[in-house]
Amino acid sequence: MDAYLTIIGKREVRRYQDRPISDAVLTQILEAGRASGSSRNRQPWRFIVITDRTRLRDVSTFMARPVNVSDAAAAIVIALANARAAFDGGRTAQNMMLAAWTLGVGTCPNTPLDEAALKAALGLPEEMAVPTVLSLGYPAAGERRPLRKADPAGVLKRINRLALGELVHRQTYQG
Amino acid sequence: MDAYLTIIGKREVRRYQDRPISDAVLTQILEAGRASGSSRNRQPWRFIVITDRTRLRDVSTFMARPVNVSDAAAAIVIALANARAAFDGGRTAQNMMLAAWTLGVGTCPNTPLDEAALKAALGLPEEMAVPTVLSLGYPAAGERRPLRKADPAGVLKRINRLALGELVHRQTYQG
Numbered sequence: 167m168d169a170y171l172t173i174i175g176k177r178e179v180r181r182y183q184d185r186p187i188s189d190a191v192l193t194q195i196l197e198a199g200r201a202s203g204s205s206r207n208r209q210p211w212r213f214i215v216i217t218d219r220t221r222l223r224d225v226s227t228f229m230a231r232p233v234n235v236s237d238a239a240a241a242i243v244i245a246l247a248n249a250r251a252a253f254d255g256g257r258t259a260q261n262m263m264l265a266a267w268t269l270g271v272g273t274c275p276n277t278p279l280d281e282a283a284l285k286a287a288l289g290l291p292e293e294m295a296v297p298t299v300l301s302l303g304y305p306a307a308g309e310r311r312p313l314r315k316a317d318p319a320g321v322l323k324r325i326n327r328l329a330l331g332e333l334v335h336r337q338t339y340q341g
Numbered sequence: 342m343d344a345y346l347t348i349i350g351k352r353e354v355r356r357y358q359d360r361p362i363s364d365a366v367l368t369q370i371l372e373a374g375r376a377s378g379s380s381r382n383r384q385p386w387r388f389i390v391i392t393d394r395t396r397l398r399d400v401s402t403f404m405a406r407p408v409n410v411s412d413a414a415a416a417i418v419i420a421l422a423n424a425r426a427a428f429d430g431g432r433t434a435q436n437m438m439l440a441a442w443t444l445g446v447g448t449c450p451n452t453p454l455d456e457a458a459l460k461a462a463l464g465l466p467e468e469m470a471v472p473t474v475l476s477l478g479y480p481a482a483g484e485r486r487p488l489r490k491a492d493p494a495g496v497l498k499r500i501n502r503l504a505l506g507e508l509v510h511r512q513t514y515q516g
Contacts, residue, residue, distance in 0.1 A: 167343070167345075168342070168343075168344060169342045169346075169348075169442075169443040170369070170373070170440060170444075172344035173344075173376065173439055173443075174372060174373055174376040175376075177378070194345070196508075197349060197497050197505065198345070198348045198349055199508075200497075200502050200505055201348065201350075201351070201496075201497065203351070203352070203353050203438075203450070205450070205452060207501065207502075209508070212508055212510060213508055213509050214509075214510045214511070214512070214513065214516075215511055215512075216512055217512075218512050221513075252427035252431065253427045253428070253430055253431040253434070253450075254431060256427065256428040256431020256434070256435065257432070257434065257435040258431075259431070259432065260432040260435040261348050261435060263378075264344065264348055264439070265344075265348050268344040268345050268348075275378070275380070277380060288514050289514040290514045297428040298428060318372075321376075322375075322376065326382065327384060328375070328384055330371060330372065330375055333371075333374075333384070334371055334387075334390060335388070335389045337390075337392075337393050337396050338396075338463050338464045339389055339420065339463050339465045340464045341389075
C-alpha cells in the first residue's frame, strides 16, 4: 500500500467486525511500534496485547468510551516508563496504527478515564503511564476502510481538519 | 513507496545536504501532519516552518544538539496548545517524519534544552508547549536513506531496538 496515502488516509475506526486478528498480523503491527524512534533510543514503552474478551471488557470499564475497547478484536495498551515519555508514546502509537491500516485493520486511541485504576488492573507499577489504549479490529460495515487508490489532493480536501493556512506559520509564530 | 517498509525503515537523519527542500515537498510533509488524528479531533498543534538560515541558527541555540538544526535545510517547530497534548504531538510528528521519508527527506526530532527561551524567541505564548523541533534535509553522504526495496524481516532483524519479546506482554503486564 502506498505510504503517503496510508498516512493521509488513516481514519479512526471505532466499530469492528466480530473477527479475530491473527497473531501474524498482530506481530506485524507490534513490530512497527518496536521500530519507532524515541528520544536517545530509550524505547520507553511496553505493549500489553489483550485479546481475551473478559479482560477487554474489564479494561474497557476504565476508559472514557468503554464500547470501543469492550467490542474490539484486540487492544494494545501502551505503557510508558513515565508520563514525560508521552511524545515518544505518540510516535510508536502512530506507527502501529498506520501499520494496522496497511493491513486492513482499523484502530482508535482510547484515553483512560481512570489511569490509576487501569494500571492497577493490569499489574503496572505506579510510576508508569498509560497515555492510550489502542483498540483494533477489522472495520464494521459502514466504517472507514483503507484507500488502496485515491488522489491525495482529493483526500486532503475532504478531511475534517483545519486548513493548512490556519496551522502553519513562517519563520515565527507571528509569520 | 511501500507503507510498511516506510514505517519500519524510517531512521533518524541528523546530517543533511546543502540543498533546499522545495515548497511543494514541505507542503506535502505539513499536510501529513495536518491529517493526523488527535484526541476529540482537537488538532492541538501549530507548525512553524523555518527555512531562514539566520533563524535556524538562532533556534538551534536553544536545542540539546544545536548542529542538527543550525545546518538543516528546514525545521518544523511543533507548538502545542499545552503540554498535555504531547501524545498527539508525537502522532503528528511521526506522520510528518514518515511522509518526509517517502519523499527522500531525512528528519530528526530535537528536544529543546530551554523551552521557555525558545518559545520567547519564536513569539509563542507561555501556555503553549514545544515538545520537539523537527530538523529536515536530504541525507548527507553516509547517512541513512529510505529503502525502496527490502525484505521487512531483514530490516526488523537489523534495527537497533529491544527484541519484541522484551517489549510485549500478553493480557497483563505479568503475562
